[in-house]
Amino acid sequence: MSETVVLPKKFRAEEIVKVLADLHRLSGDGPVTLDFREVEEFDSSTLAFLGHITDCFPGVAAANVPEALAKAEAAFVRRPDGCWPEKPAVPPATGRTDRFLQGMSDRFLARLRVLGRFLAMFGDEVYHITHYLRRRKGVYPGEIWNQMFFMGYRSVPIVSLLIFLVGVTISITSVDQLKLFGADIYIADLVGLAMLRELVPLMTGVILSGKVGAAVTAELASMTVLEEVDALKTMGIVPEKFLMVPRLISITLVVPLLVAIADAVGIFGGIVVARFSFGMLPKAFLDQMLNSVDWTDFAWGLVKTVVFGWAVVVGAGFKGLTVGRSAEEVGRATTESVVLSVTMIIIIDCIFAFVLY
Amino acid sequence: MDIITARDLTVGYGKTAILRGLGFAIPAGRITAVVGVSGSGKSTLLKTLAGLLPPLAGGFDFAGRAVDYRSEASLDFLYGKIGVLYQDGALLNGLTLYENVALPVRMHYPELPEAVVRDMVHAGLAQVEMADSAEKYPSELSGGMRKRGALARALVLDPEVVFCDEPSSGLDPITSHLLDDLLLRLKEGFKMTLVVVTHELRSIERVADRVLLLNDGGLRFAGEYSALLASPDEFVKTFFLRKDHHHDDA
Numbered sequence: 382m383s384e385t386v387v388l389p390k391k392f393r394a395e396e397i398v399k400v401l402a403d404l405h406r407l408s409g410d411g412p413v414t415l416d417f418r419e420v421e422e423f424d425s426s427t428l429a430f431l432g433h434i435t436d437c438f439p440g441v442a443a444a445n446v447p448e449a450l451a452k453a454e455a456a457f458v459r460r461p462d463g464c465w466p467e468k469p470a471v472p473p474a475t476g477r478t479d480r481f482l483q484g485m486s487d488r489f490l491a492r493l494r495v496l497g498r499f500l501a502m503f504g505d506e507v508y509h510i511t512h513y514l515r516r517r518k519g520v521y522p523g524e525i526w527n528q529m530f531f532m533g534y535r536s537v538p539i540v541s542l543l544i545f546l547v548g549v550t551i552s553i554t555s556v557d558q559l560k561l562f563g564a565d566i567y568i569a570d571l572v573g574l575a576m577l578r579e580l581v582p583l584m585t586g587v588i589l590s591g592k593v594g595a596a597v598t599a600e601l602a603s604m605t606v607l608e609e610v611d612a613l614k615t616m617g618i619v620p621e622k623f624l625m626v627p628r629l630i631s632i633t634l635v636v637p638l639l640v641a642i643a644d645a646v647g648i649f650g651g652i653v654v655a656r657f658s659f660g661m662l663p664k665a666f667l668d669q670m671l672n673s674v675d676w677t678d679f680a681w682g683l684v685k686t687v688v689f690g691w692a693v694v695v696g697a698g699f700k701g702l703t704v705g706r707s708a709e710e711v712g713r714a715t716t717e718s719v720v721l722s723v724t725m726i727i728i729i730d731c732i733f734a735f736v737l738y
Numbered sequence: 739m740d741i742i743t744a745r746d747l748t749v750g751y752g753k754t755a756i757l758r759g760l761g762f763a764i765p766a767g768r769i770t771a772v773v774g775v776s777g778s779g780k781s782t783l784l785k786t787l788a789g790l791l792p793p794l795a796g797g798f799d800f801a802g803r804a805v806d807y808r809s810e811a812s813l814d815f816l817y818g819k820i821g822v823l824y825q826d827g828a829l830l831n832g833l834t835l836y837e838n839v840a841l842p843v844r845m846h847y848p849e850l851p852e853a854v855v856r857d858m859v860h861a862g863l864a865q866v867e868m869a870d871s872a873e874k875y876p877s878e879l880s881g882g883m884r885k886r887g888a889l890a891r892a893l894v895l896d897p898e899v900v901f902c903d904e905p906s907s908g909l910d911p912i913t914s915h916l917l918d919d920l921l922l923r924l925k926e927g928f929k930m931t932l933v934v935v936t937h938e939l940r941s942i943e944r945v946a947d948r949v950l951l952l953n954d955g956g957l958r959f960a961g962e963y964s965a966l967l968a969s970p971d972e973f974v975k976t977f978f979l980r981k982d983h984h985h986d987d988a
Contacts, residue, residue, distance in 0.1 A: 518848050521833075521841070604830070612828035615788050616842040616891075617817035623845070 385444075387416040394426040404438055411440070418445035428457040499699050502621065506695060509622040510629060519619060524627040525634075532593050532628075533635030537642060540588050544643040547580055548572060548650020556658050565659050566669055572651030573670035577678040578737075581643045583730055586689030589632070589639075590722030593690075594697040597628060598718035601701025602711040610702065625698045632690040640686045644679065685733050692725040741766040741899055741931050742787060746796035749779065749786040755794050755955070756782050762950055762960045766898070769925050769932045771942045771963075773977070774952035780935040781825075781903055783952070787933065788901050789816045801898065821892030823902040827884035829876040829891070836872040839863060839891045846895065862890040866920060882913035889920065899931040900924065906938045918944050939978065951977065 384407050389396055400415070407413050415434065420427070431454050434443050446454075513520055552572055559565045601624060604610050613620045648670065655661035700718035704710045742764035750756040756779040764770045772780050785791040787798065792807040799805070801819060806812040829838045839859045843850065863869040866886040876884055885905060892900055902921070906914040918941050924930045925945075936942060942949065942963070949966050951959035951974060959966055959974050966974060 519845060522844065607826065607831075608824045608828040609830055611785075611790050612822065612824055612830075612888075612891075614790060615817055615820060615822040616845070617814060618842070618845050 383412045383414065384410065385414045385416055387418070388420050390419050391422040392417075392420045392427050393422065393424050397426055397430050404441060413438075413441045414444050415441060416444050417447060417450060420447060420450060423450055423453070425457070428454045432457065498703070499696075502699050502702075503695050505621055506625055506629060506698075509619070509626050513622065513626050513630075519622045520626050521623065525630050528627045528631035529635050531596070532589075532631050533638055536589065536592055536635070536639060539592060540585055540639055540643050541646045543588060544576075544581060544584055545646040545650045547584055548576060548647035549654055550650075551575055551580065552651040552654035553658075556654060560659070565655075566661065566665075568651060568655050568661070569666045569669035570673040572648060573674040574678065576647035576651070577644055577674055577682045579682075579730075581640060581647055582682045582685040582689060583726065585636070585639055585643050585686050586693065586726040586730075587723055589690055590693045590696075590719055590726065593632070594693040594718050594722045595715050597694060597697035598701040598715045599711060601698060602704040602714045605702060605704050606706055606708060606711060620702065621698075624702075625694070628694050628698065629691065632694050633687055636687045636690045637683055640679075640683050644682070681733075681737060685730065688729055688733075689726045692729060693722040696721045696725055739766050740764060742798055742800055742933075744787075744796070744798040747786070747793055747798055748795035749782050749791065750794050751782070751791070753794075757952060757957075758955050759796070760957050762957060764899075764931065764933060765948065766931050767925065767929045768947040769921060769934060769945050770948045770950060771946035772933060772935045772950045772952065773937055773942060774958075775937070775977075778952040779955070780937075780952055784901050784903055784933065784935050788820060788822050789813050818895075819898045821895070821897035821900045823885065823889050823892050823900065823905055825903045825907060826881075827876065827888035829884055829888055831876050834873050834875055835863070835868065835879065835887045835890075838876070838887065839872075839894050842891065842895050858894055859890075862894040863887070865893065866890045882909050882917070885909070885917060886920070889917075893924070896928075897930075899933060902932060902934045902936075904936055905934060906936060906941050911940075914938065914941065915944075921945050942978075953977075 386400065386403060386407070388400065392400075404413065417431075427450070431443060431446065431450065434441055509519070512518075552568055555571055556565055556568050559567055559571075601610070604624075610620045610624075613623055648667075652661075652663045652666045655666050656663065697718045700714045700721065704714040740763040744760050744762050747760040748755050748758045749760075760783070772783060774780050782791065786793050787800075789805065789807070797804055797806075800816050803812070803815060805816055829835070830841070833841065836859055839862050840855050843855050843858055859872070860869060863872055866889050868883060868886050868890060871879060871883060871887070876887070879887060889900075889902075889905075905917050905921070909917065921932055921934065922945055925932060932945075934941075934945065946963045948961065949959060949963050950957060951966070953973060959969060959971065966978060969975065
C-alpha cells in the first residue's frame with residue numbers, strides 16, 4: 382500500500398530528523414511519497430536531504446517539489462557519492478583476527494621505530510657532548526650557566542621540601558613498628574639507607590621529570606612549532622647539539638648538588654621524627670646511621686640520580702624535538718615526556734636494584 | 739647563471755607527494771617568486787630547497803653541486819650558502835635581537851673577537867633599519883620588526899641565496915612595501931639571489947624577475963614575470979589578472 386507524507390511548511394534539519402524516523406518505519410510497508418507542496422522554508426539540510434532521497438531510501442519518492450527548492454537543489458554541490466547510512470558501516474566480520482593482529486604488529490613496529498630513534502638520539506647526544514668538550518663549539522656561550530641556574534638553583538626548594546617530607550613520613554610510619562621490637566634506635570639505619578640508596582635518587586628523578594623534563598619539552602616543542610628549530614638548522618647549527626648539550630651538561634653538574642642537599646634534608650626529616658617521637662638525639666642518630674651506611678651508598682645514589690637526570694633530559698628533548706606542527710601537540714608532548722621520564726626512571730631503578738643488591 | 743637547478747623533483751611529507759616531477763632553474767642575482775594558491779606546496783618546496791625536507795624523488799643542484807640529503811657535508815655546504823626568512827621570523831625568544839643576529843656568527847666563528855661580531859651585527863641590523871632595537875627581545879617587537887630582524891640574521895653571514903617564506907603575510911601594506919624595498923635593495927646592492935614564496939600579487943609585481951607558479955601538484959608556469967602576463971594559459975591569467983572564472987583548471 383502506498384503512503385504519502387505531506388511535509389510541513391518549515392522543513393529544516395529539525396523536521397528532517399522527525400521525517401527520517403517515519404521513513405524508516407514506513408519504508409518496509411511499500412512505496413512512500415514525500416509531498417513537498419507545502420514546503421516554503423528550507424535550508425542546506427533540506428537540499429542535501431532532497432538530493433539523497435532516491436539514493437538512500439529505495440521505494441521513497443519526492444513529489445510536488447516547489448520550483449524554488451528544485452532550483453536550489455540543482456545548484457547545491459553535493460558529495461559525488463554515498464548516502465546517509467542508517468547505521469555506521471560495520472566492517473565485515475571475516476578476517477577480524479587478522480586485522481587485529483595486523484593492527485597490533487603495526488603498533489608494535491611503530492613503537493620499535495620510536496625506540497630506535499630515541500636510542501639513536503641518545504647516542505648522538507653522547508657524541509655531541511664529547512665533540513663539544515673537545516672543540517668548545519656549537520653551543521651558545523652562557524647557556525650552560527642559565528640551565529644550571531634553572532635546573533639546579535630553582536629546583537633546590539621543591540626538592541628539599543618534598544624530600545624532607547618523605548624523610549618525615551617514612552620515619553613516622555616505621556618508628557611504631559620498630560618500637561614493638563624495642564628496635565626504635567634502628568630508625569636511623571632505616572632512614573639513612575632508604576634515603577641514600579633509594580628514596581633520594583627516585584624522588585629527585587621524579588621531581589626533575591615534572592619540573593625540568595616538562596619545561597624542556599614544552600620549550601623545545603614550542604621552538605619546533607614556531608620554526609625556530611628549522612631556523613637553527615638552516616643557519617648550519619645542529620639543534621640536537623645547540624639545545625641539548627647545555628641541558629645535559631647542566632643536569633650532570635647540578636645533580637650531585639641536589640643529591641647532597643636532598644640526602645641531608647631527608648635524613649634531617651628522620652632526625653626530627655626520632656627526636657620528637659622517642660627523644661633520640663641528633664648525634665646519636667647520626668652515629669647509629671653511620672654504622673650501617675658508607676660512602677658507596679651515597680655514591681651509588683649519586684650515580685643513579687645522574688642516570689635518571691640524563692633519562693629525563695634526553696626523553697624530554699626527544700619528545701620536544703619530534704613534536705608535530707600544532708600548538709595542541711606541544712601539550713601532548715609535554716604530558717608524554719613526563720610519563721616517559723617517570724617510566725624510564727622506574728625501569729632504570731629496577732635494573733640498578735638487580736645489579737647492586 | 740643558474741644557482742639552483744631542479745630535476746624531476748618530487749616533494750611532500752611522509753609518503754604523500756605534494757608536488758611531482760618539478761624541473762626548473764633559479765638564476766643567480768635575481769628575485770624568483772614562488773607563487774600558487776594556498777596548499778599548492780610553495781612552503782613545502784621552499785623547505786626542500788632549504789635543506790629541511792628530503793625530496794621524495796629527483797633532486798636539485800645548488801651552486802653546481804647536487805644536494806645529497808644523506809650527506810652531512812652536502813647539507814652543511816647548502817646551509818653555509820643560504821639564509822632563510824621564516825614566516826613569523828623564527829627569532830629565538832630567549833635571546834635579544836642582537837644576540838639572535840650574532841648567533842650564526844658566534845656559532846660558526848667562535849674565535850672571532852667580540853668587537854668584530856658587534857660590528858657585523860650592527861651592520862646587519864642597520865641594513866634592515868633595526869639598529870635601535872638591538873637590545874629588545876623578540877616578544878617586544880612588532881610582526882614587521884621581527885621579520886626585518888630575522889632578515890638581518892639571515893643576511894649576517896652574506897649568504898648567496900636568501901629564501902623568504904611569505905615575507906608580507908600578516909603585515910600592513912606600508913610595512914609590506916618597506917620589506918619589498920629591502921628585498922630589492924639586497925638584489926641590486928649585494929647581487930643577492932632571492933627566492934620569495936608569496937601570494938601577494940602586489941609584491942610579486944614589484945619585486946619578482948621570475949615566477950614559478952605551482953598548481954595541481956605541478957609547475958604551471960616558470961619564466962620571466964613579463965612573459966607571464968602574456969601567457970595564454972587561463973589559470974595564469976586568472977591568478978595574476980584576477981579574472982573571474984568558474985573552474986579550477988583551464
